[in-house]
Amino acid sequence: MSSVNTGLWLGRSTVACALLTAAVANAQTDPIFDVSSVKWNKSGSHSTHISSTDAFYRSTNVNLKMLLQNAYNIRPELISGLPSWTDDAHFDIEAKVLDPTTVAHLAPGQRAAMMRQLLEDRFHLKAHIEQKTLPVFDLIIAKSGSKLTSSPPDLPKSRGTGVNSHNNEVDAHDIQMSAFADFLTHQVERTVIDKTNLTGKFDLTLKFSHDENSAAPHSDPSDDLPSIFTAVEEQLGLKLLPDKGPVDTLVVDRLEQPSEN
Numbered sequence: 001m002s003s004v005n006t007g008l009w010l011g012r013s014t015v016a017c018a019l020l021t022a023a024v025a026n027a028q029t030d031p032i033f034d035v036s037s038v039k040w041n042k043s044g045s046h047s048t049h050i051s052s053t054d055a056f057y058r059s060t061n062v063n064l065k066m067l068l069q070n071a072y073n074i075r076p077e078l079i080s081g082l083p084s085w086t087d088d089a090h091f092d093i094e095a096k097v098l099d100p101t102t103v104a105h106l107a108p109g110q111r112a113a114m115m116r117q118l119l120e121d122r123f124h125l126k127a128h129i130e131q132k133t134l135p136v137f138d139l140i141i142a143k144s145g146s147k148l149t150s151s152p153p154d155l156p157k158s159r160g161t162g163v164n165s166h167n168n169e170v171d172a173h174d175i176q177m178s179a180f181a182d183f184l185t186h187q188v189e190r191t192v193i194d195k196t197n198l199t200g201k202f203d204l205t206l207k208f209s210h211d212e213n214s215a216a217p218h219s220d221p222s223d224d225l226p227s228i229f230t231a232v233e234e235q236l237g238l239k240l241l242p243d244k245g246p247v248d249t250l251v252v253d254r255l256e257q258p259s260e261n
Contacts, residue, residue: 018230030113031103033057038122038258041090055100060094064123065095070116072127074250081127081252090259105202120205127253136191136245139181139238141198145209148239151175151201154181168225170206177202187228188240191247196238206231 011115041061048066050059059067064086065076097103099257103111119125151174163183163203172180180202183192208231224232 010232024188030110030117031097031106032121034098036095036118037046037093037261039092039260040162041092043090046248048232052098055097055103057093057095059091061090062093063090067091067115067119067125068250069250070196071119072250073112074248075186077189078247078249080249083252083255085257086255094225109157122258124254124256127250129248130251131246132249133244134191134247136182136193136247136251137179137188137240137241138195138243138245139184139192140195140241142237142239144188144233144234145237146198147235148198148202148204151203168207168209170204172202172204172206174194174201174203176200178202184228184232184240191245192240192243193243198244200247206235208232 047063048059048061049060050066050081052058052069065079066083068074068079069076103114106114116125143185161174163170170183172183174254177194177196177198184192206228207225208224208228225231229240
């Protein structure tokens with residue numbers, strides 16, 4: 001069983017595309033970890049744990065795809081080029097910043113950049129983005145029409161913004177459709193492209209079942225809740241339409257086995 005608490009390191013999926021582009025195009029200008037420790041984990045355990053604070057990162061029994069997923073906010077199936085030695089390689093990693101005040105107000109993209117720098121330093125990682133034509137879902141307005149509610153102006157700060165997910169229910173406040181499409185991407189395990197042409201920000205609630213195969217538009221008949229595909233259409237007046245389109249993938253050019261310390 002895996003237990004993963006990524007805390008503040010990844011941020012919302014709304015930054016995924018920006019992270020991928022900035023990860024390989026920009027020079028390193030973000031803070032880095034002052035101290036790091038990498039150790040091979042040969043326990044054979046199937047349990048994984050990741051935790052973090054503003055200035056501290058700790059992971060137990062993680063593989064390289066997990067680390068790259070965290071560093072680039074990319075789905076693991078979109079990562080290629082990993083050398084064969086990574087198939088069974090797991091690591092325990094600890095990293096920290098000596099002065100927490102220097103990273104207290106970093107944006108999610110900057111925190112992910114710290115993880116990328118850690119991989120570059122300890123695993124000599126080199127990678128690039130390659131766009132491929134792959135199956136996607138287009139997010140469009142259903143024939144029944146949109147059922148979305150526009151967010152009221154002058155929201156109180158205590159209300160918060162973004163997507164909050166708990167069990168089978170999602171609540172979103174003050175969210176743009178592009179951001180909601182990014183959220184759906186992680187639910188259906190396929191890139192979702194916003195083609196609603198809806199502008200502004202919206203409030204929404206979505207209740208759906210978590211299928212074993214999220215990319216298949218069906219739900220467990222024994223479950224009272226609909227699949228996410230049905231829920232999006234019936235509850236929001238939107239539709240996920242299968243299509244093919246451009247998707248950014250991560251290609252690993254170089255990755256070396258780390259020395260322990």
